[in-house]
Amino acid sequence: MKEKEARAEMQYYERNLRKEPKKRPDPRYEIIGARTHVPPGLAPSRAPVAICKRHWPNKKVPSRCERCKVVKRLLQPVLPCVFFNQFRARVLAEDDGAERVPDGQGGFIPVFDTIVFDTANEGGLRPLLKTSLGPATPIEIVAMALDTNNDYWINYSRYWGKLSLVWCRYQPSSDFMDRWEVLKETESHWARLEDIVGSCFVIECTRSEFKDRLKRKLLPKSSDVFFTRDNFSAAFWEGKQQRRERRQRMRSEAAAAVESKLQRQDS
Numbered sequence: 411m412k413e414k415e416a417r418a419e420m421q422y423y424e425r426n427l428r429k430e431p432k433k434r435p436d437p438r439y440e441i442i443g444a445r446t447h448v449p450p451g452l453a454p455s456r457a458p459v460a461i462c463k464r465h466w467p468n469k470k471v472p473s474r475c476e477r478c479k480v481v482k483r484l485l486q487p488v489l490p491c492v493f494f495n496q497f498r499a500r501v502l503a504e505d506d507g508a509e510r511v512p513d514g515q516g517g518f519i520p521v522f523d524t525i526v527f528d529t530a531n532e533g534g535l536r537p538l539l540k541t542s543l544g545p546a547t548p549i550e551i552v553a554m555a556l557d558t559n560n561d562y563w564i565n566y567s568r569y570w571g572k573l574s575l576v577w578c579r580y581q582p583s584s585d586f587m588d589r590w591e592v593l594k595e596t597e598s599h600w601a602r603l604e605d606i607v608g609s610c611f612v613i614e615c616t617r618s619e620f621k622d623r624l625k626r627k628l629l630p631k632s633s634d635v636f637f638t639r640d641n642f643s644a645a646f647w648e649g650k651q652q653r654r655e656r657r658q659r660m661r662s663e664a665a666a667a668v669e670s671k672l673q674r675q676d677s
């Protein structure tokens with residue numbers, strides 16, 4: 411980005427946004443390591459933040475610009491942001507059979523694990539995230555950001571398991587290992603960091619390597635262990651399935667309308 415644009419962005423920020431009392435960033439998360447300010451830095455290419463090129467960064471947003479309206483509705487961080495590669499999170503601990511402490515209101519006092527997540531995704535440790543596929547989807551972290559509203563964001567790619575693949579009618583290879591294997595989507599999405607609900611392991615290796623590890627009991631001791639060897643373009647299959655479901659819904663609504671009309675005529 412040009413220096414002039416960055417300066418205009420900062421001036422706008424000083425003039426307008428700084429006046430609002432800022433909320434504190436979520437105390438469950440702590441940034442570790444290097445930070446990149448965007449602007450003047452650039453967001454990672456796989457985790458772009460959409461802008462209206464004509465009206466940004468001047469912020470003179472004309473009411474009639476369609477692009478501005480679309481950008482405003484997108485689920486994404488609001489620039490300027492701080493991007494970072496590593497963070498420490500407190501997430502609810504898995505039930506490991508240890509005795510739990512009652513909270514006096516019929517439930518139990520929540521127990522938290524402290525986990526360090528990293529965009530390098532080394533060692534197979536991955537977050538579980540609440541996504542459109544389910545309440546705990548294994549994901550790969552693409553990027554992370556703290557935005558101008560002090561909201562934490564994560565850019566991620568989902569790993570698709572057997573059930574989700576069946577749902578969107580994608581046919582994986584014939585030797586797909588239903589219990590263990592997941593496919594990584596080539597697309598990425600933004601979500602709030604607070605949608606992270608836990609952690610799992612996704613091991614990148616060949617099928618024979620994984621079978622070997624399985625046989626020799628060389629897998630992490632966690633209930634959620636997966637392996638991945640392949641990518642697929644989820645947007646195409648997911649979009650197709652969503653359109654199919656929309657058509658079915660409209661058809662059954664139309665049928666119900668006809669039905670109730672006939673009933674009214676009968677009576």
Ligand SMILES: [Zn+2]
Pocket residue numbers: 462463464465472475476477478479
């Ligand atoms: Zn615009």
